[in-house]
Each structure stands twice: as C-alpha cells, then as structure tokens.
Amino acid sequence: MATSGKGLEHVVLGDSSLTLVAGETGGLSYRGFDIGELVPRASYEGVVHLLLWGEPPARDPPERLSAELRERRIVPHALARRMEAVPPGLPPLEAMRSLLSLLGSPEWRYPPTDEQGLDLIAKTPTILAQYVRRSSGRAPLPDRPELGHVAHFLYQLTGEVPPAAKARALEQYCIMLADHGMNASTFALRIVISTQSDLISGAVAALGALKGPAHGGAPSKVADMLDAVGTPENAERWVEAALGRKERLMGFGHRAYKTEDPRAVLLKQIAKEIADPERLRVAEAVERAGVAALQRKRPEARLFLNVEFYGAVVLEAVGLPRELFTPTFAVARTAGWAAHAKEQSQDNRLIRPDVRYTGPAPGRGWPASPA
Amino acid sequence: MATSGKGLEHVVLGDSSLTLVAGETGGLSYRGFDIGELVPRASYEGVVHLLLWGEPPARDPPERLSAELRERRIVPHALARRMEAVPPGLPPLEAMRSLLSLLGSPEWRYPPTDEQGLDLIAKTPTILAQYVRRSSGRAPLPDRPELGHVAHFLYQLTGEVPPAAKARALEQYCIMLADHGMNASTFALRIVISTQSDLISGAVAALGALKGPAHGGAPSKVADMLDAVGTPENAERWVEAALGRKERLMGFGHRAYKTEDPRAVLLKQIAKEIADPERLRVAEAVERAGVAALQRKRPEARLFLNVEFYGAVVLEAVGLPRELFTPTFAVARTAGWAAHAKEQSQDNRLIRPDVRYTGPAPGRGWPASPA
Numbered sequence: 001m002a003t004s005g006k007g008l009e010h011v012v013l014g015d016s017s018l019t020l021v022a023g024e025t026g027g028l029s030y031r032g033f034d035i036g037e038l039v040p041r042a043s044y045e046g047v048v049h050l051l052l053w054g055e056p057p058a059r060d061p062p063e064r065l066s067a068e069l070r071e072r073r074i075v076p077h078a079l080a081r082r083m084e085a086v087p088p089g090l091p092p093l094e095a096m097r098s099l100l101s102l103l104g105s106p107e108w109r110y111p112p113t114d115e116q117g118l119d120l121i122a123k124t125p126t127i128l129a130q131y132v133r134r135s136s137g138r139a140p141l142p143d144r145p146e147l148g149h150v151a152h153f154l155y156q157l158t159g160e161v162p163p164a165a166k167a168r169a170l171e172q173y174c175i176m177l178a179d180h181g182m183n184a185s186t187f188a189l190r191i192v193i194s195t196q197s198d199l200i201s202g203a204v205a206a207l208g209a210l211k212g213p214a215h216g217g218a219p220s221k222v223a224d225m226l227d228a229v230g231t232p233e234n235a236e237r238w239v240e241a242a243l244g245r246k247e248r249l250m251g252f253g254h255r256a257y258k259t260e261d262p263r264a265v266l267l268k269q270i271a272k273e274i275a276d277p278e279r280l281r282v283a284e285a286v287e288r289a290g291v292a293a294l295q296r297k298r299p300e301a302r303l304f305l306n307v308e309f310y311g312a313v314v315l316e317a318v319g320l321p322r323e324l325f326t327p328t329f330a331v332a333r334t335a336g337w338a339a340h341a342k343e344q345s346q347d348n349r350l351i352r353p354d355v356r357y358t359g360p361a362p363g364r365g366w367p368a369s370p371a
Numbered sequence: 372m373a374t375s376g377k378g379l380e381h382v383v384l385g386d387s388s389l390t391l392v393a394g395e396t397g398g399l400s401y402r403g404f405d406i407g408e409l410v411p412r413a414s415y416e417g418v419v420h421l422l423l424w425g426e427p428p429a430r431d432p433p434e435r436l437s438a439e440l441r442e443r444r445i446v447p448h449a450l451a452r453r454m455e456a457v458p459p460g461l462p463p464l465e466a467m468r469s470l471l472s473l474l475g476s477p478e479w480r481y482p483p484t485d486e487q488g489l490d491l492i493a494k495t496p497t498i499l500a501q502y503v504r505r506s507s508g509r510a511p512l513p514d515r516p517e518l519g520h521v522a523h524f525l526y527q528l529t530g531e532v533p534p535a536a537k538a539r540a541l542e543q544y545c546i547m548l549a550d551h552g553m554n555a556s557t558f559a560l561r562i563v564i565s566t567q568s569d570l571i572s573g574a575v576a577a578l579g580a581l582k583g584p585a586h587g588g589a590p591s592k593v594a595d596m597l598d599a600v601g602t603p604e605n606a607e608r609w610v611e612a613a614l615g616r617k618e619r620l621m622g623f624g625h626r627a628y629k630t631e632d633p634r635a636v637l638l639k640q641i642a643k644e645i646a647d648p649e650r651l652r653v654a655e656a657v658e659r660a661g662v663a664a665l666q667r668k669r670p671e672a673r674l675f676l677n678v679e680f681y682g683a684v685v686l687e688a689v690g691l692p693r694e695l696f697t698p699t700f701a702v703a704r705t706a707g708w709a710a711h712a713k714e715q716s717q718d719n720r721l722i723r724p725d726v727r728y729t730g731p732a733p734g735r736g737w738p739a740s741p742a
C-alpha cells in the first residue's frame with residue numbers, strides 16, 4: 001500500500017493534459033502555451049477555447065465563442081428572481097456559493113457538456129455582479145454587447161465602461177488565474193464529478209474550497225498589509241515586526257513553487273503600468289523586505305512572492321473592492337473548473353483514498369441501551 | 372515521487388480515529404464500536420456523541436445532547452423564509468444543495484465548532500422535510516418534542532407519528548450510514564475544510580459528491596429493479612438478462628468491501644422484520660440470483676450485496692418515497708461530516724495532490740493577438 005504525507009503532497013492523482021505547473025523552474029503553461037506567451041497575446045475567450053477544446057482558436061478573440069459567451073451571460077428573468085432568494089449584504093464569497101447552487105437545475109446532469117461549461121463561465125460573473133449591485137440597492141445594468149467577457153464583468157461591478165487599460169489588466173489577471181493544475185478547489189470539483197455528479201455541484205464544491213484562506217481567501221489581506229505598512233520607508237521595520245510576532249507574511253509562499261511564481265512576475269509588470277505610483281512603491285518595498293527577511297530566516301523554505309501579492313495591487317488598481325478579490329479569482333477560475341470537469345468525465349473513476357485508522361480497536365461494548 | 376492509480380485507490384490520505392472499514396473481513400466500527408454492537412443497542416443521538424467526542428455517552432440516549440439537537444432542529448422564521456428561495460418541485464437532492472448552502476452565513480467560520488456540527492445535524496432533516504412538504508403544498512408541521520432525532524424526521528416527512536418499529540428501523544439505518552471512512556463525500560468535505568473554509572461549504576461539497584450515482588445516488592434504482600423483477604420466480608431470468616445486456620446489477624459491489632458489506636447483513640435482518648413479505652421474497656430471490664451469477668461470471672471481482680440493496684427495502688418499508696432515499700442517506704451522514712470536519716481542523720494541512728501532465732510540451736506560439 002502506497003503511503004503519503006498528510007496533504008497528499010507528491011501523490012499523483014492521475015493524468016491531465018490541461019496545465020503544467022513547473023514548480024522548480026517557475027513555469028506555468030496551459031496545453032503547451034506558456035503563461036508569458038498568453039498574457040500579452042491572448043484574450044480570455046481565447047484561453048477558454050484553449051482550455052475547453054485543447055487547441056487555440058483559429059483567430060483570437062474567437063468570434064463564435066465570444067458571441068456564445070455574450071448570449072449566455074444574460075440572466076433570464078426567472079433565474080434572476082431565483083437569485084433574489086440570497087439575502088443581500090452577505091460577504092460576496094458566501095453569497096456566491098448559494099448563487100452558484102441556485103444556478104443549478106435538474107438539467108445540469110452528468111456528464112458535463114460544453115454548453116454547461118460555457119453557461120457556468122458566462123453566467124457566474126453576471127450573477128455575482130447583479131448580487132453585488134442588489135446588495136447596495138442598485139439595479140442590474142443593461143448588457144453592453146460591445147464589451148468582451150472580462151470588460152463586461154468590470155463594467156457591471158463599477159457601473160462604468162472601464163478604460164481599455166484597466167479592462168485589459170483585469171483580463172490578463174483572469175488569463176493567469178484561469179487554471180492551475182490540481183489545486184484544492186479543482187480537486188474538490190474532480191472528486192464530485194468522479195461520483196458522476198453534475199457540473200454545478202462540482203463548481204459549488206470548488207467555490208467552497210476557494211473560500212478557505214489557505215487556498216483562495218486571503219488576497220484582500222495583502223491590501224490590508226500594504227495599508228498597515230503605509231510608506232515604503234516603513235516596510236523593513238513592519239516586516240521584521242510581523243515576523244517577530246510569528247505572523248505569516250501575506251502574499252508570500254506557494255506549495256507548488258520553489259522559486260518565483262511566474263504569475264507574480266507578470267502581475268508586477270501589469271501593476272507597474274496601472275497602479276497608483278505611491279501604492280506601487282509601498283508594494284515594492286514590502287516585496288524587497290519580505291523576500292530578504294524570509295531568505296535570511298527560513299532559507300530552506302524557499303518562499304517567494306505568490307500570485308496574491310501583485311494580484312491584489314492589480315485588482316485594487318482596476319477599481320475592485322477587497323471583498324471582491326477572491327470572487328474575481330473564482331470568476332476567472334470557472335474556465336479551469338469547466339475544463340477539469342470535462343477531462344475528469346472523459347476517463348472517469350471514483351476518487352476515494354484510504355485513511356490509516358488510529359482509533360481504539362474494535363470490540364468495545366456499548367454502555368447502555370435505549371429505552 | 373509516489374504514484375497511484377487513477378482513483379487514489381490504496382493511497383493513504385492520513386490518520387483518522389473515526390471509522391475502521393475492514394474491507395477484507397467485512398468489519399465496520401466507529402471509534403472501536405462494531406456496527407453490530409451499535410445497531411441493536413445505540414440511539415442515533417448516542418452515535419452522534421460517539422463520533423463527535425470520541426466516547427459513548429454515559430447513558431444512551433444522551434439526555435443533554437438529545438435536548439440540544441431537539442432545540443436546534445427548530446428552524447427560525449427568518450431562516451425558513453430564506454429557504455423559500457429554493458423553488459418547489461426540484462428533485463430533493465438538487466434542492467438540498469441550495470438549502471444547505473442557504474443554511475450558511477458569515478457566522479459559520481473556520482474552524483468548525485461542535486455547536487455548528489450539531490446545528491448541521493439537527494437542521495438538515497428539518498429543512499429537507501419542510502422543503503418536501505412545501506413542494507407538495509403542505510405547511511410545515513409543529514415540532515413534536517417527544518420524538519427523537521430520526522423519528523421526528525420521519526414524522527415530518529410522512530405527517531404521522533411513526534410506529535415505533537418503523538422509527539427504530541430508520542434510526543438503525545441512520546446509525547449504519549452515519550459514517551464510512553474516507554468516502555468521496557467525506558473526502559470532498561475534508562478538502563474544503565483543509566483550505567480553512569467553513570463547515571457549511573464542506574457539507575455542500577459533500578452533498579454534491581453524494582449526489583453522484585457512483586457514490587450515493589443510486590439506491591432508488593434498487594427499488595426500480597425490484598419492481599421490474601416483479602416476482603421471486605422471475606429473479607434468475609431477469610438477472611441473467613440484465614447481465615447479458617452488460618448492465619450493472621443495482622445494490623451489488625463496493626470498492627471497500629471484498630466480502631459482504633456488514634451493513635447489508637444488518638439491513639437484511641431489519642428488512643425481514645418490517646418489509647412487506649412479498650417484497651422481501653423478491654429481494655431475497657434477486658440477492659440469490661445476483662450473488663450466484665456474479666460469482667460465476669466475475670469471480671475475481673468478489674462482488675457482494677452492498678448497503679443500497681436492503682437499504683432500499685428498509686427505506687421503502689418505513690414509508691419513504693424513492694426520491695428521498697439518497698437525501699435520507701445525506702441526513703444520516705451529516706454526523707460523519709461534522710466529525711470529519713472537526714478531525715480535519717484539529718491537525719490541518721492543505722490537501723493538494725499532484726497530477727502527471729500529459730499535454731503538449733510548453734513553448735507553443737499563440738496564433739494571433741487580440742485587436
């Protein structure tokens with residue numbers, strides 16, 4: 001019997017042709033396309049095409065797929081009414097679990113279809129944005145068909161057609177976050193799909209995992225940290241004090257990467273283009289101080305910047321409030337979830353590991369009988 | 372790097388002191404108490420005590436815990452109103468995912484507490500029963516404090532205080548189904564909790580996995596099969612014909628057991644006490660024909676009766692419609708989910724396996740740039 005560490009670290013679940021995470025060298029590619037190739041060149045819709053069908057579209061953005069996502073993002077009246085069930089004012093990530101669940105219906109049956117995958121990708125941003133608007137007493141906005149998938153999401157949240165640079169920055173963020181191999185949310189989804197359950201049940205499970213701060217739930221704390229640091233000059237002292245209190249530095253370290261997270265490098269470039277210069281200086285100072293302090297104190301851990309650090313700076317710069325950082329991550333990741341559900345269903349087997357039983361030996365006698 | 376089969380078969384996730392599934396010998400015990408000891412002697416509340424706190428109660432049923440579950444099962448008006456968001460008439464298992472999600476709120480934060488666990492166990496049957504009643508235009512029933520956890524669930528569903536024999540039969544079913552080691556739903560829940568997400572998110576993920584027919588979604592098909600067989604005399608011919616069509620026999624086979632599932636043995640005894648005698652004869656004839664045919668045709672597979680076979684006969688005999696078979700399984704399993712969430716949180720580490728990348732090599736060039 002094979003054994004493993006507690007977190008299934010280094011245990012191979014199986015094969016996947018979706019995403020290569022090269023943790024030692026800092027590489028990330030979707031179906032053979034490096035993230036450094038995709039971020040400057042691809043559209044989010046093009047990446048959806050790549051993830052779902054295995055090949056890039058003939059032209060990017062892909063005309064037919066973009067049109068289909070545009071149509072599917074419109075929430076029919078009956079569905080919008082159903083979503084109103086979720087009480088306003090919840091943390092968006094909490095609300096999102098119920099919104100996604102209510103998106104389901106008996107038609108979403110196993111196996112997941114491409115149409116269902118596109119529906120999940122297209123409607124998740126809309127139902128999230130409509131919920132956020134409703135929570136602050138604002139009506140849903142009319143669809144703007146000229147806007148692409150990501151720009152339209154940002155438009156719905158901010159109420160304004162976003163400047164091209166901001167829309168593109170968020171689109172690049174979403175491309176980078178669209179998939180990441182066998183992370184905890186994708187793993188939860190694949191387990192659900194492995195029982196021949198439906199895509200919505202899988203996506204709801206994935207969202208529940210993403211909600212945990214150890215997976216997707218902490219990027220807003222990077223922004224809190226930058227606030228707390230305040231000025232570039234304060235970074236070193238602040239970092240030393242935090243580490244002295246045994247606090248984890250937000251935005252550093254990722255189990256998969258033993259060098260810089262390639263997304264962190266790209267997000268830093270984007271942040272340099274669109275972030276407030278003062279904010280950027282604080283972030284860069286915290287980066288320098290954090291990397292130096294961690295290499296001094298825990299060199300064996302090889303902790304580098306992760307995707308959350310400059311991800312938070314970018315999301316802030318495009319105008320998103322902190323409570324929408326992780327929900328936006330989820331919106332981006334729906335593409336990966338749909339693609340993993342499809343891949344899992346194509347060669348499916350129930351995922352069910354063993355555990356080592358460490359409790360009392362069998363044969364104990366029950367103390368008393370019910371009356 | 373350790374490797375494993377596609378379904379993580381024989382991979383050890385870690386330690387657990389909850390449940391020992393002895394697949395080769397057909398043993399099942401919770402914290403050292405064999406299922407054959409618990410089923411005749413314990414109350415469901417006593418088993419909840421055992422699973423959550425590791426020891427049996429001093430007296431069974433446990434007075435204080437029973438009172439607490441009784442109080443917590445009452446759904447406050449505001450919560451009942453929230454649940455009305457879920458449209459009536461859905462398959463109960465589909466509805467249940469949204470009902471459970473809506474039971475959540477920002478107060479359900481990590482780590483899971485005993486109070487949250489008890490709330491999940493107590494309220495799940497009530498919100499399910501109230502949904503089922505609402506779907507058929509019936510008002511929720513007033514609470515009957517004299518009824519224990521399982522009897523009260525049955526009362527709410529049927530509208531009548533159940534005869535003692537039926538209530539006890541369902542209670543014994545729920546004791547047997549309360550936990551089962553690292554099954555797919557519990558595994559999905561533990562992954563969600565491993566990200567430091569909340570208990571409701573974990574339970575919703577678990578429910579999504581249970582929804583799949585390869586895990587919890589097929590017991591109603593056993594009843595359909597018994598209908599199709601019709602008479603004991605028809606069993607052998609029907610089984611041969613089904614196997615000739617390469618169909619899976621419903622209620623046979625379980626990945627964990629290479630001999631008879633101990634729950635199947637106990638459920639057969641219960642079925643003999645409460646099931647309609649004619650129905651029982653059909654079931655026994657299908658059992659005989661199925662076991663004989665499978666041992667002849669696939670002796671290497673060692674396929675025996677599983678929990679679903681006589682489970683379906685018992686659930687039918689206590690008066691539950693087929694669409695409530697798997698939801699009732701879920702109601703029983705909430706005890707295990709709460710206990711596993713607690714255990715996971717007590718020594719937590721993010722669960723994140725690897726995959727073997729089998730796609731194209733990195734370095735491909737993207738065909739075209741966005742406008």
